[in-house]
Amino acid sequence: DARVTQTPRHKVTEMGQEVTMRCQPILGHNTVFWYRQTMMQGLELLAYFRNRAPLDDSGMPKDRFSAEMPDATLATLKIQPSEPRDSAVYFCASRAGQRGEKLFFGSGTQLSVL
Amino acid sequence: AQKVTQAQTEISVVEKEDVTLDCVYETRDTTYYLFWYKQPPSGELVFLIRRNSFDEQNEISGRYSWNFQKSTSSFNFTITASQVVDSAVYFCALSVARGGAGSYQLTFGKGTKLSVIP
Numbered sequence: 001d002a003r004v005t006q007t008p009r010h011k012v013t014e015m016g017q018e019v020t021m022r023c024q025p026i027l028g029h030n031t032v033f034w035y036r037q038t039m040m041q042g043l044e045l046l047a048y049f050r051n052r053a054p055l056d057d058s059g060m061p062k063d064r065f066s067a068e069m070p071d072a073t074l075a076t077l078k079i080q081p082s083e084p085r086d087s088a089v090y091f092c093a094s095r096a097g098q099r100g101e102k103l104f105f106g107s108g109t110q111l112s113v114l
Numbered sequence: 115a116q117k118v119t120q121a122q123t124e125i126s127v128v129e130k131e132d133v134t135l136d137c138v139y140e141t142r143d144t145t146y147y148l149f150w151y152k153q154p155p156s157g158e159l160v161f162l163i164r165r166n167s168f169d170e171q172n173e174i175s176g177r178y179s180w181n182f183q184k185s186t187s188s189f190n191f192t193i194t195a196s197q198v199v200d201s202a203v204y205f206c207a208l209s210v211a212r213g214g215a216g217s218y219q220l221t222f223g224k225g226t227k228l229s230v231i232p
Binding site: 031033043045050055056089093099104105106107108110 | 164
C-alpha cells in the first residue's frame with residue numbers, strides 16, 4: 001500500500017534547538033499539507049504545497065517555522081529555535097489533485113520541547 | 115469563514131449499542147466536500163468517507179452509516195452495534211476552495227472521543 005512516510009516518529013529536544021521533520025508524500029501526489037495537533041487547538045493547518053510551490057503558510061508562525069519542498073519526494077518542516085509551546089504531533093498529508101480528493105496522512109512526528 | 119463543530123467532546127457507550135456522532139458545518143461555498151476521519155489510539159488518521167455538496171444520498175458501509183442533510187448543515191455518523199475496536203477519536207472535516215489558487219483546504223472539527231466499554 002502507498003503510504004505517506006514521516007520521520008522521525010518521536011523527537012525530544014531542548015528549547016532553542018533546531019528541529020527538522022521530514023515527509024515523503026505518496027508518489028504522484030502533487031499536494032502536500034502540514035498539520036499540527038494539540039489538545040487545545042486540535043488539528044491546525046500550518047502550510048501546504050502544490051506542485052512543490054507553497055500556496056498557503058498563513059497558519060505557521062513565520063519567525064521560527066519554515067516549510068519547503070526541495071523535490072517532489074520530500075517535504076520538510078523546520079522549527080528554529082524551538083520552544084516548549086511547539087510540543088505537539090505534526091502530521092504530513094498528501095493527495096492527488098487539488099479539489100476534494102481525500103488526504104492520506106503520515107503517522108506523525110511526536111515533538112517534545114523541554 | 116469555514117467552520118466545523120463537533121459538539122460532543124466525549125461519548126461512552128457499552129459494546130453493541132448504537133452511537134451517533136454529530137457534525138455541523140458552516141460555509142458560504144456551494145461546492146464543498148465533507149469527510150470523516152478516525153484516529154485510533156495508535157495516532158494515525160484513517161479516512162472513512164467523503165461526500166460532495168451535491169450528493170445528499172446517505173451511505174452505509176457495514177456497521178457505519180452517514181446522514182448528510184444540507185438543510186441543517188449536518189453530516190452525522192452512526193456506528194451500529196459498536197465494538198471495542200471502534201474506540202477512537204473521530205474527526206469531521208470540511209474542504210472548500212481557498213485563496214487565489216483555488217486549492218481545496220481541509221478544516222477539521224475538534225473531534226469526538228468515543229469509548230466503547232466491553
